[in-house]
Amino acid sequence: MSTQTEVLDRVLHLATLVQADLARFEREQGLTTSRVHVLWVVGAGGPSTQQALAQALGVTPRNVTGLVDGLVASGHVTREEHPTDRRATLVTLTELGTRTVDDLVASHTDLAARLFGDVPPERLAVFSEVLDDTTRRFARLMEET
Numbered sequence: 001m002s003t004q005t006e007v008l009d010r011v012l013h014l015a016t017l018v019q020a021d022l023a024r025f026e027r028e029q030g031l032t033t034s035r036v037h038v039l040w041v042v043g044a045g046g047p048s049t050q051q052a053l054a055q056a057l058g059v060t061p062r063n064v065t066g067l068v069d070g071l072v073a074s075g076h077v078t079r080e081e082h083p084t085d086r087r088a089t090l091v092t093l094t095e096l097g098t099r100t101v102d103d104l105v106a107s108h109t110d111l112a113a114r115l116f117g118d119v120p121p122e123r124l125a126v127f128s129e130v131l132d133d134t135t136r137r138f139a140r141l142m143e144e145t
Helices: 002-027 033-045 051-059 061-073 094-114 121-144
Strands: 076-080 089-093
Touching: 002 033, 002 094, 033 051, 033 061, 033 076, 033 094, 051 061, 051 089, 061 121, 076 094, 089 094
Parallel strands: none
Antiparallel strands: 076 089
16 A cells, blocks of 8 residues: 555544544534534624525525524524615524534634644644645545546
């Protein structure tokens, strides 16, 4: 087996571990990956229109409607009147949504510290650079197919 294949195998294993960690969080919170993503975007950017959410998530407005409907039903977000556009509504975190995003951020920060806290800065910088290059290359390959 080539070194390149061995590295790819380790990257794929890492992707599986990351997905398992996300699945654990989703189980604990009772949310899907897509709904977590909506919460993450609204948590990072504040109240947002569904159109802006669709663009940020790379999905159709119809898809966002379903995701937001689910998050409204679970008590994580509300739809509020837009202050300047009466045709639009703002998706806004509720107290539960804010706590969920805070838990997500804390879990994210904790995992980063546990994974990389003892990695020397120069090694982490090289890893980050290689990861960025690999991600860009993979994204280009995915666009070609």
